[in-house]
Amino acid sequence: MKLTIIGSTGSFPGPGSPASCYLLTAHDGTRPWRVLLDFGSGSLGVLQRYMDLKDIDAVLISHLHPDHCMDLCGLHVAVHWDPEGWGRDRVRVYGPADTADRMADAYGLPRDPGMREDFDFRDWVAYEAVTIGPLTVTPYPVVHPVDEAYAFRIEGHEILEGRQIHSVLTYSGDTDECPELVEAARDADLFLCEAAFQEGRDDHIKGVHLTGKRAGEAAKAAAVQRLLLTHIPVWTDHTTVLEEARAEYSGELAVAVSGVTYGVRSGERIGDPRTATMSRVPESLARALQEAGVRHRPIPGHRGTRENPVQPGPHDPSP
Ligand SMILES: [Zn+2]
Numbered sequence: 001m002k003l004t005i006i007g008s009t010g011s012f013p014g015p016g017s018p019a020s021c022y023l024l025t026a027h028d029g030t031r032p033w034r035v036l037l038d039f040g041s042g043s044l045g046v047l048q049r050y051m052d053l054k055d056i057d058a059v060l061i062s063h064l065h066p067d068h069c070m071d072l073c074g075l076h077v078a079v080h081w082d083p084e085g086w087g088r089d090r091v092r093v094y095g096p097a098d099t100a101d102r103m104a105d106a107y108g109l110p111r112d113p114g115m116r117e118d119f120d121f122r123d124w125v126a127y128e129a130v131t132i133g134p135l136t137v138t139p140y141p142v143v144h145p146v147d148e149a150y151a152f153r154i155e156g157h158e159i160l161e162g163r164q165i166h167s168v169l170t171y172s173g174d175t176d177e178c179p180e181l182v183e184a185a186r187d188a189d190l191f192l193c194e195a196a197f198q199e200g201r202d203d204h205i206k207g208v209h210l211t212g213k214r215a216g217e218a219a220k221a222a223a224v225q226r227l228l229l230t231h232i233p234v235w236t237d238h239t240t241v242l243e244e245a246r247a248e249y250s251g252e253l254a255v256a257v258s259g260v261t262y263g264v265r266s267g268e269r270i271g272d273p274r275t276a277t278m279s280r281v282p283e284s285l286a287r288a289l290q291e292a293g294v295r296h297r298p299i300p301g302h303r304g305t306r307e308n309p310v311q312p313g314p315h316d317p318s319p
């Protein structure tokens with residue numbers, strides 16, 4: 001399995017990353033399957049640097065906070081209003097029982113049909129595994145102030161070059177410490193775990209998020225192979241949560257960065273962030289973007305033309 005970090009900023013998008021969204025790819029011997037773990041604010045745009053939206057096999061929603069689900073609204077538009085037609089089955093969306101209604105409300109659609117023409121909504125049942133191509137996904141109930149919140153234990157049964165490969169990824173979703181999280185992460189190859197809070201600063205808030213320390217404790221208790229800290233908000237220092245986790249957990253440890261791809265079993269960094277656009281961006285837009293960057297440098301309040309571009313003024317710092 002390969003894990004690409006699409007969005008890793010906690011609670012709302014940051015300047016360098018969307019909110020929570022992770023692209024998991026696994027091969028069944030005939031084709032790659034692509035599954036999204038959460039689909040938070042801002043992730044739909046960055047996702048298109050890494051895949052065509054039509055290749056999404058399923059979206060797994062951990063809970064219904066906007067930083068984990070809100071870009072389903074944008075995906076609904078991409079599916080429903082594609083001028084060429086979507087051309088594929090409805091996208092499978094696994095989530096809490098309220099997902100379909102909450103998404104319809106968010107968009108201002110009548111709840112019936114809401115987004116059901118585009119998405120095949122399926123409800124999580126705690127501890128009940130679902131199969132998606134070569135993946136088996138088990139939702140574990142965790143501690144977070146919503147009706148339903150889950151961590152996912154995802155077991156990959158891949159066939160690569162004729163060889164069977166098994167690997168385990170655990171994603172915490174949002175949670176404070178709980179035995180279910182440790183159970184979900186038991187012996188995982190890669191534990192993608194939130195660390196939104198800091199020891200000392202957030203001690204008065206219980207039952208919401210982990211700190212680096214508590215994430216490290218869970219990783220140690222579950223004996224995972226490696227720990228990737230994520231969901232770090234803009235007001236939390238990466239170094240602080242890393243050091244807190246390092247004091248508890250002695251295995252491989254890093255902070256999730258938007259755009260980086262990891263091999264789940266090897267832990268190797270196998271892909272770097274991209275800035276290029278995907279194939280579905282029309283030629284004309286790519287050209288327009290290029291021209292805007294290279295040939296036009298309009299000063300706010302002044303309009304240039306292609307024939308007569310605005311020249312940098314005395315207060316314009318650009319060359
Ligand atoms: Zn969150």
Ligand SMILES: [Zn+2]
Nearest residue numbers: 063065144174
């Ligand atoms: Zn949350």
